Structures are given as C-alpha cells and as structure tokens.
Amino acid sequence: xxxxxxxxxxxxxxxxxxxxxxxxxxxxxxxxxxxxxxxxxxxxxxxxxxxxxxxxxxxxxxxxxxxxxxxxxxxxxxxxxxxxxxxxxxxxxxxxxxxxxxxxxxxxxxxxxxxxxxxxxxxxxxxxxxxxxxxxxxxxxxxxxxxxxxxxxxxxxxxxxxxxxxxxxxxxxxxxxxxxxxxxxxxxxxxxxxxxxxxxxxxxxxxxxxxxxxxxxxxxxxxxxxxxxxxxxxxxxxxxxxxxxxxxxxxxxxxxxxxxxxxxxxxxxxxxxxxxxxxxxxxxxxxxxxxxxxxxxxxxxxxxxxxxxxxxxxxxxxxxxxxxxxxxxxxxxxx
Amino acid sequence: xxxxxxxxxxxxxxxxxxxxxxxxxxxxxxxxxxxxxxxxxxxxxxxxxxxxxxxxxxxxxxxxxxxxxxxxxxxxxxxxxxxxxxxxxxxxxxxxxxxxxxxxxxxxxxxxxxxxxxxxxxxxxxxxxxxxxxxxxxxxxxxxxxxxxxxxxxxxxxxxxxxxxxxxxxxxxxxxxxxxxxxxxxxxxxxxxxxxxxxxxxxxxxxxxxxxxxxxxxxxxxxxxxxxxxxxxxxxxxxxxxxxxxxxxxxxxxxxxxxxxxxxxxxxxxxxxxxxxxxxxxxxxxxxxxxxxxxxxxxxxxxxxxxxxxxxxxxxxxxxxxxxxxxxxxxxxxx
DNA sequence: TTGTACGCGTTATCAC
DNA sequence: GTGATAACGCGTACAA
Numbered sequence: 001x002x003x004x005x006x007x008x009x010x011x012x013x014x015x016x017x018x019x020x021x022x023x024x025x026x027x028x029x030x031x032x033x034x035x036x037x038x039x040x041x042x043x044x045x046x047x048x049x050x051x052x053x054x055x056x057x058x059x060x061x062x063x064x065x066x067x068x069x070x071x072x073x074x075x076x077x078x079x080x081x082x083x084x085x086x087x088x089x090x091x092x093x094x095x096x097x098x099x100x101x102x103x104x105x106x107x108x109x110x111x112x113x114x115x116x117x118x119x120x121x122x123x124x125x126x127x128x129x130x131x132x133x134x135x136x137x138x139x140x141x142x143x144x145x146x147x148x149x150x151x152x153x154x155x156x157x158x159x160x161x162x163x164x165x166x167x168x169x170x171x172x173x174x175x176x177x178x179x180x181x182x183x184x185x186x187x188x189x190x191x192x193x194x195x196x197x198x199x200x201x202x203x204x205x206x207x208x209x210x211x212x213x214x215x216x217x218x219x220x221x222x223x224x225x226x227x228x229x230x231x232x233x234x235x236x237x238x239x240x241x242x243x244x245x246x247x248x249x250x251x252x253x254x255x256x257x258x259x260x261x262x263x264x265x266x267x268x269x270x271x272x273x274x275x276x277x278x279x280x281x282x283x284x285x286x287x288x289x290x291x292x293x294x295x296x297x298x299x300x301x302x303x304x305x306x307x308x309x310x311x312x313x314x315x316x317x318x319x320x321x322x323x324x325x326x327x328x329x330x331x332x333x334x335x
Numbered sequence: 336x337x338x339x340x341x342x343x344x345x346x347x348x349x350x351x352x353x354x355x356x357x358x359x360x361x362x363x364x365x366x367x368x369x370x371x372x373x374x375x376x377x378x379x380x381x382x383x384x385x386x387x388x389x390x391x392x393x394x395x396x397x398x399x400x401x402x403x404x405x406x407x408x409x410x411x412x413x414x415x416x417x418x419x420x421x422x423x424x425x426x427x428x429x430x431x432x433x434x435x436x437x438x439x440x441x442x443x444x445x446x447x448x449x450x451x452x453x454x455x456x457x458x459x460x461x462x463x464x465x466x467x468x469x470x471x472x473x474x475x476x477x478x479x480x481x482x483x484x485x486x487x488x489x490x491x492x493x494x495x496x497x498x499x500x501x502x503x504x505x506x507x508x509x510x511x512x513x514x515x516x517x518x519x520x521x522x523x524x525x526x527x528x529x530x531x532x533x534x535x536x537x538x539x540x541x542x543x544x545x546x547x548x549x550x551x552x553x554x555x556x557x558x559x560x561x562x563x564x565x566x567x568x569x570x571x572x573x574x575x576x577x578x579x580x581x582x583x584x585x586x587x588x589x590x591x592x593x594x595x596x597x598x599x600x601x602x603x604x605x606x607x608x609x610x611x612x613x614x615x616x617x618x619x620x621x622x623x624x625x626x627x628x629x630x631x632x633x634x635x636x637x638x639x640x641x642x643x644x645x646x647x648x649x650x651x652x653x654x655x656x657x658x659x660x661x662x663x664x665x666x667x668x669x670x
Numbered sequence: 671t672t673g674t675a676c677g678c679g680t681t682a683t684c685a686c
Numbered sequence: 687g688t689g690a691t692a693a694c695g696c697g698t699a700c701a702a
Contacts, residue, residue, distance in 0.1 A: 019673095020675095054694090082417075096432065096434075119389045353690075355690080674700085677699105678696090
C-alpha cells in the first residue's frame with residue numbers, strides 16, 4: 001500500500017479489465033467468470049484495495065449510517081442505550097454517528113441538521129425538547145426514518161419507543177401503599193421525565209384514596225448523588241415521610257447516606273425506591289429497591305422499528321405512527 | 336420541502352443561474368455579487384435546501400468525521416472519554432463515528448477497516464490488542480492520522496496519549512508503604528493495563544526494599560463489583576495483607592463489602608486503594624482512596640495531536656512519533 | 671462474459 | 687461576476 005490509496009481504476013489498469021468488471025468482480029457478481037474474478041481479487045488484495053464507502057453512498061443514496069442523539073452519556077441508562085444500539089446496528093451492517101446535546105435545544109437542533117446533511121439513513125433520539133418539535137415533524141412528514149426513545153405522551157405524530165415512567169412511579173407508590181405507608185414522599189427534578197413520574201405517583205395516591213400533602217413533594221437541583229444528599233433534609237423535616245420515591249437511583253443513594261449519618265434507620269424508619277436499577281443500587285450498603293428501565297427492550301424495539309421505516313421509505317406504503325410502550329418492573333431489595 | 340430533497344441543481348433552475356454560481360453563492364464566496372447571492376440564498380431557504388455532505392466529502396476528500404474505537408462504554412472512564420471527545424470534536428467541526436469492540440480482536444480489526452473504508456479523517460482508539468498491531472502500523476506508515484489512548488509502553492511506532500498506570504500503581508504502593516504497611520496485596524486481572532499496574536506495584540516494593548511474596552497477588556475474573564467480592568477472600572486468607580491495591584474502583588468496593596460483612600474494619604485492619612476515581616468511590620460507605628484517571632487531560636491532548644496530524648497529512652512534513660504520558664494523581668480518602 | 675456511457679451532488683479549474 | 691467543463695470513486699443500464 002502506497003501513501004495514496006488504491007482505487008478500482010488502478011486494479012483495472014493492472015489487470016487489463018475495465019473498471020466496471022473490477023467493480024462487479026469485487027462484489028462477487030455471478031456475471032463475472034470465476035477466472036477473472038480470482039485475478040481481480042488477487043490483485044486487489046495485493047494492492048490492499050479498500051473500497052471508498054463515500055463514493056458508494058453517493059451513488060446508492062444510502063450511507064448505512066444511523067444518527068443517535070442523546071442528551072448526555074454519563075447517565076448509566078444512556079450509556080447502556082448507546083452501547084446496545086451500537087451492537088445492534090453493527091449486526092445489521094450499520095454504523096453509528098453519536099451526537100451529544102448537553103440538554104441544549106440549540107445543540108439538539110444542530111445535531112438534527114448535521115445528521116440529515118450527512119445523509120444518515122435514520123435517526124434515533126432521546127429526550128426531545130419541545131423547541132425542536134417542528135423540525136422533527138417536518139422530517140417525519142417527509143418520511144425520514146426517525147424514532148424517539150422517549151416521550152410517548154408528547155403530542156407529536158412520530159414513532160416512539162419508550163419506558164412508561166408514569167407506570168413505574170405508579171408501581172413504586174403502590175408498593176409502598178401495600179406495605180402500609182401513608183406518608184409517601186417524592187423527590188425529583190423539574191424536567192419532563194420527572195413530571196411523568198410525579199403523575200404516576202399522584203395517580204397511585206388517588207386510586208388508593210390517600211390524601212395528597214404538597215409538602216411531600218421535594219425538588220432536587222440536579223440528578224446526582226449530591227443533590228439527593230442535599231435535598232432530603234428539607235423534605236424529611238417538613239413532611240415527615242415514612243417512604244420516599246426518588247426519580248433516580250443516585251438521588252436515593254445520596255438521601256440514604258444523609259439518613260445513615262443521622263441514625264435514621266432504613267427501611268425501618270424511612271424507605272426508599274429509586275429509578276433505573278443501576279449497578280450502584282444493587283451494591284449499596286442497603287441495596288436499593290428500584291424501578292428497572294429495560295434498556296434492551298427499548299433498543300431492540302426501537303432499532304427494529306427504525307429498520308422497518310427505512311425499508312418502507314422507498315416502497316411508499318402508508319405507515320401509521322407507532323408508540324411502543326415498555327412496562328417497567330420493580331426490582332425489590334432491602335430499602 | 337417535498338418528499339424528495341432539494342439539490343443545488345433545482346436552485347439553479349429556479350433562479351436561472353448556473354449550478355456553479357449557486358454553489359459559490361451558498362458558501363459566501365466573495366466572487367459572487369451581493370445581489371445574486373441574496374437571491375440564491377432566499378431561494379435556498381424557501382426550498383429548504385440541505386447540502387449533501389456525502390457529495391462534498393467525495394470531492395474534497397475530507398469527511399470531517401473522526402472514528403473512535405473503544406472496548407466498551409460501561410466502564411466510567413470510557414463513558415467520559417467518549418463524551419469528552421464528542422464535545423471537543425464538535426467544536427472543531429468534526430463528528431464522531433463510535434465503534435465498540437467488546438474487547439474482541441476481530442471486532443477491533445473490523446472497526447479499523449470500516450473506519451478507513453468510510454474515509455474518516457482520523458482515528459482515536461483505546462486499548463489495543465497486539466493482534467492488530469500490524470494493521471495499525473500500516474496505517475501509521477501511510478500517514479493515516481491515528482492516536483492511541485493507551486499503551487505508551489507498547490513497542491509500536493505510533494502516537495499515543497495515555498495515563499501512566501504504572502506510575503499510578505507506584506504511587507499507590509508508595510502511599511501504603513509510607514503509612515507503614517509491609518504486607519501490601521494486589522488484586523487485578525490479566526489484561527495489559529493491569530499488568531502495567533502490577534509492574535508499578537513491584538517497582539515500589541523493590542525501591543523500598545520490601546520483599547515480595549507471590550501470594551500477595553490475587554486474580555479477578557472480571558473487573559466488576561462481584562469479581563472483587565469473590566476474589567478478596569482467597570487473597571485475604573492466604574496472604575493476610577494489611578492493604579490491597581485493586582486495579583479498579585469497583586473491584587475494591589466489592590472487596591470492601593466482603594470485609595464489612597465479616598467485621599473486618601476498614602482501614603484499621605485492611606486498607607484499600609482503587610483505580611479511576613469513579614463517582615462510586617467517593618460516595619461509598621467508606622470513601623475509597625483512588626488513583627485518578629484524568630480523562631480531560633487525555634482527551635484534550637489526544638484530539639490536539641490528532642488535529643495536528645490531520646493538518647500535516649498533505650503538507651508532507653516529517654512527523655516524529657509522540658508518546659504523551661499523563662501523570663495520575665492519588666485521591667486520598669478514608670479507605 | 672465483458673465494456674461503454676452515464677449519473678450520484680458537489681467542488682475546482684479555467685475560461686469568458 | 688459568471689458559466690462550462692471536468693473531476694471525485696463507484697454503481698448500473700445497456701450494448702456488444
């Protein structure tokens with residue numbers, strides 16, 4: 001291999017065949033005789049020929065690239081989502097262009113533009129800012145394959161595969177209620193996904209005729225361990241809950257640490273349930289009960305649906321929007 | 336925007352200018368008059384023109400894409416590495432194609448081939464299997480920009496930016512020795528990076544004239560929490576260490592849990608040091624002393640070097656191989 | 671079975 | 687200032 005790369009043209013010149021024959025032979029077309037094929041293949045190997053996928057993409061109007069838009073990567077759920085998707089795509093001959101938005105609407109819009117401009121065959125995106133709904137709808141209207149990995153409740157006519165967070169919180173609250181708890185707290189942030197959880201929590205209270213006390217809802221500033229540690233105090237002192245639902249495992253773990261430092265016994269005096277069933281939940285000092293987010297189910301369904309959309313794109317079949325909801329499961333531990 | 340996308344050709348037809356003029360106007364060439372430029376821009380906006388980056392890449396021989404090859408994503412260090420790199424690349428106008436190898440040499444080789452085939456402008460890769468050294472060397476020999484994010488000690492003439500793990504383990508062991516420990520254990524796996532750490536551990540013992548007892552070195556089967564939990568027993572019972580260096584935070588945390596369950600006091604009876612300074616280390620019941628892996632330093636240096644190589648590629652300047660070593664830092668906590 | 675001609679969408683070169 | 691024309695590397699009709 002020389003410093004400049006080898007093209008089909010060179011192989012054609014070396015072997016004396018036309019570029020066309022080389023092209024066909026390299027991809028094993030039955031129209032080329034076994035003999036010429038082996039000559040060409042041999043020459044290609046010797047020169048270390050590497051096909052130029054860019055040129056192929058241009059003529060085939062297919063890049064075999066899927067764009068993934070995530071808000072961040074440090075959240076364990078998203079880490080796993082990215083990894084799973086990469087594995088699935090690879091098996092189907094696709095590769096993955098990863099875009100991180102830092103939860104910024106501008107970066108999200110930019111990511112969409114870049115991916116479309118790069119002619120990706122489809123997009124998977126996780127959570128969505130309402131600011132970019134118009135852009136997403138436009139893509140969808142043009143049959144551009146795009147699947148949302150959240151927000152099934154959004155008023156947006158787009159395919160979506162997501163975990164039903166509302167249902168998860170409902171299950172968590174019901175679990176507490178059945179254990180006899182009356183004063184159940186809720187600790188979360190102000191984002192859309194936490195609001196959904198809060199709605200599930202409200203619904204469970206209502207269905208079980210438990211009066212709601214606003215002081216039982218606490219707010220966290222971020223969704224990390226420190227935020228849980230810092231926020232539980234106010235909630236605990238103001239509302240005196242006997243159980244608390246936290247919108248993230250880390251929030252719960254931080255809150256639990258605060259309790260331990262003050263001798264508040266878990267779960268005797270105060271119980272906790274977190275979300276996502278991260279590794280940290282299972283190996284905490286007091287293993288944390290958590291609402292499991294089934295990443296594999298989401299990524300499998302989402303990619304399956306995406307591939308279907310890509311297939312349908314040229315075939316001009318009518319496609320009805322699909323909203324696939326994955327039911328979360330409560331992983332009960334000792335908290 | 337219709338279902339089929341708009342090209343420069345359509346704008347040319349609509350406005351009456353040539354395709355060439357359209358192309359120049361869209362990128363704000365000074366050679367086009369202000370008047371025609373605004374006409375073309377207006378038309379482009381109305382038709383919702385989106386440039387085709389694939390075509391541009393073909394003619395410019397530049398994709399503005401960087402390939403990243405990682406063994407996995409769930410390891411917190413790699414998660415952060417991926418996220419940081421994405422951010423840096425974006426700022427410089429690049430996007431990121433992410434490949435996960437699952438620590439399989441075959442997948443690693445495949446990833447390299449795919450990325451080269453896709454004409455990426457450069458590759459960043461983290462750890463490396465000796466099986467693919469020849470392939471990497473070949474790329475490097477052809478001036479293909481590729482930077483390794485590990486293995487500065489490898490006998491491979493390739494640019495690398497990495498954290499000096501040997502030095503980290505040396506510091507950890509020295510820390511224990513200065514605290515008066517004589518029987519210092521080592522718990523790690525058999526991979527290259529753990530071997531490096533083990534060498535640092537040996538060196539510190541030797542430099543401090545502490546005789547080495549082979550039973551003090553324990554092996555883990557994986558690098559998770561469970562592996563630490565499962566492996567510490569044998570090491571503890573066989574060698575009776577008073578301090579243990581674990582090659583990963585999670586291994587240490589698992590081992591610490593085993594100790595707690597048996598009433599072994601930390602750090603009075605047994606001390607621990609982990610690697611990577613993950614979040615879990617800081618909020619463990621007994622916060623874990625850890626060798627910090629400075630992800631930001633690595634990603635910044637690595638991308639900087641990569642951009643430099645990309646610049647140099649056409650300019651045919653002689654480039655000497657760079658091995659940039661980042662010094663790790665011991666984050667001392669209570670373990 | 672193989673070769674010719676053309677197109678993918680854009681940029682680059684050179685005229686005018 | 688603007689417009690032909692060629693080129694990037696490959697795939698696909700169609701012809702031979």
